Amino acid sequence: MKYVLLIAAILIGCTSTGETEQAPLPDLEYSYELVTGGIEVPWGMAWLPNGDMLVTERGGKLFIFRNGELMEVPSSSLPDDIYANGQGGFLDVDVHPNYDENGWIYFTYSSSNGGGEGANTSLIRAKLVNDELSNIETLYKATPNTTRGVHYGGRIEFDRDGYVFFSVGDRGNRDENPQDITKDAGKIYRVMDDGSIPSDNPFVNEAGAKTAIYSYGHRNPQGMEMNPATGQIWAHEHGPRGGDELNIIEPGKNYGWPIISYGINYNGTPFAEDTARAGMEQPITKWVPSIAPSGMTFVTSDKYPHWKGHLLVGSLKFNYIELVKLDGNTVTGTEKLVEGIGRVRSLKQAPDGTIYAGITGQGIFKIVATPIASE
Numbered sequence: 001m002k003y004v005l006l007i008a009a010i011l012i013g014c015t016s017t018g019e020t021e022q023a024p025l026p027d028l029e030y031s032y033e034l035v036t037g038g039i040e041v042p043w044g045m046a047w048l049p050n051g052d053m054l055v056t057e058r059g060g061k062l063f064i065f066r067n068g069e070l071m072e073v074p075s076s077s078l079p080d081d082i083y084a085n086g087q088g089g090f091l092d093v094d095v096h097p098n099y100d101e102n103g104w105i106y107f108t109y110s111s112s113n114g115g116g117e118g119a120n121t122s123l124i125r126a127k128l129v130n131d132e133l134s135n136i137e138t139l140y141k142a143t144p145n146t147t148r149g150v151h152y153g154g155r156i157e158f159d160r161d162g163y164v165f166f167s168v169g170d171r172g173n174r175d176e177n178p179q180d181i182t183k184d185a186g187k188i189y190r191v192m193d194d195g196s197i198p199s200d201n202p203f204v205n206e207a208g209a210k211t212a213i214y215s216y217g218h219r220n221p222q223g224m225e226m227n228p229a230t231g232q233i234w235a236h237e238h239g240p241r242g243g244d245e246l247n248i249i250e251p252g253k254n255y256g257w258p259i260i261s262y263g264i265n266y267n268g269t270p271f272a273e274d275t276a277r278a279g280m281e282q283p284i285t286k287w288v289p290s291i292a293p294s295g296m297t298f299v300t301s302d303k304y305p306h307w308k309g310h311l312l313v314g315s316l317k318f319n320y321i322e323l324v325k326l327d328g329n330t331v332t333g334t335e336k337l338v339e340g341i342g343r344v345r346s347l348k349q350a351p352d353g354t355i356y357a358g359i360t361g362q363g364i365f366k367i368v369a370t371p372i373a374s375e
Helices: none
Strands: 002-008 026-036 042-047 053-057 061-066 069-072 088-095 106-113 122-129 130-139 156-158 165-169 187-191 213-216 220-224 233-237 244-249 283-288 294-300 313-316 320-327 332-339 345-349 355-359 363-371
Touching: 042 345, 042 355, 042 363, 053 088, 061 088, 069 355, 088 156, 106 156, 122 283, 130 187, 156 187, 165 220, 220 244, 233 294, 233 345, 294 355, 313 345, 320 345
Parallel strands: 042 088, 220 294, 294 345
Antiparallel strands: 002 026, 026 363, 042 053, 053 061, 061 069, 088 106, 106 122, 122 130, 156 165, 165 187, 187 213, 220 233, 233 244, 244 283, 294 313, 313 320, 320 332, 345 355, 355 363
16 A cells, blocks of 8 residues: 655755755655554554564554564563553553663553552563563552543653653643642653662652652653754643644753643633743744644654654644754744644654654554656
8 A cells, every 4th residue: 555645856056155065855756655554553663673663552452563464462461450541551662772682672551550540651661572571560650540541641762871761641630740740740751771760860859759750841742752963852742722842851841831831721711821931941843723743753864865854743633744844953844744644643763764653543654755767
């Protein structure tokens, strides 16, 4: 199955100031092809060094895509406390940067462990032995559990130093959780690869604080990626009716939710006190109206020369991929790509440079760039 998306030809010539002429970008036809179906909500994707693709399915499944075949990991080897309700379930997956040495794979999911009904977001690590999960260790479990089925967050990302970042949304309790560092939810966390707390986390010396917190004042971050050019962690999050944000995550910073926001309530009424306030971070870009962002990936691959050096963000609401054009840390513009592909739940550049998109109700697609034959 193949769909033609875009024909792009961009030529960069000499400038009037006599600067060196850059090589023209090739004429390419971009298309997307179905790699595998059979996955209802492909929430996360990651690759093992041998080329196996791991895919989490929100309903509580883990798949291995190997040599063109989709295999389901036995459910009996997965955590038995996965609580798949609403936006919750089996969420993200990431592979340790030193996987060849230690074999650790990291997952987030909505866990029913702990007191109270419902669930909250948990970070675990495990090993894959004979295509089954083993050695499962819980590294962090947000509390308390709640039956609200929204805003689990759940994205995972490693930085250059091997720290693990993960997000937990506000769990539908915006008035209590995001601005309170003594409570989980509405935060981005940083832990060591074994779940221990880094000694220089920003709130380790704050009485009563959740010491794994790295930043706070978030709503529901469902995209997170390290910028390969700078090593900084970038994250986007859902606003309500408008006000989706793209942020550069810095230690101890307050990103404002729900005190400041560019969004409004779903019924059209305002709720935020303002769009800016001293001591609260502004996004580097925002979406009004909301595109419902999910998944993101920086493009470093030579396979997509027109997109290289920029950022891709998936849109759940409008069924396309957004190209966020960058000049350093400045957003210079956006462009809609692959319109009509479907609800983009996950988006990732593989180690071989191929970009994959997980589409709700369809499966995994790859983006293909093909030279256009000259007439």
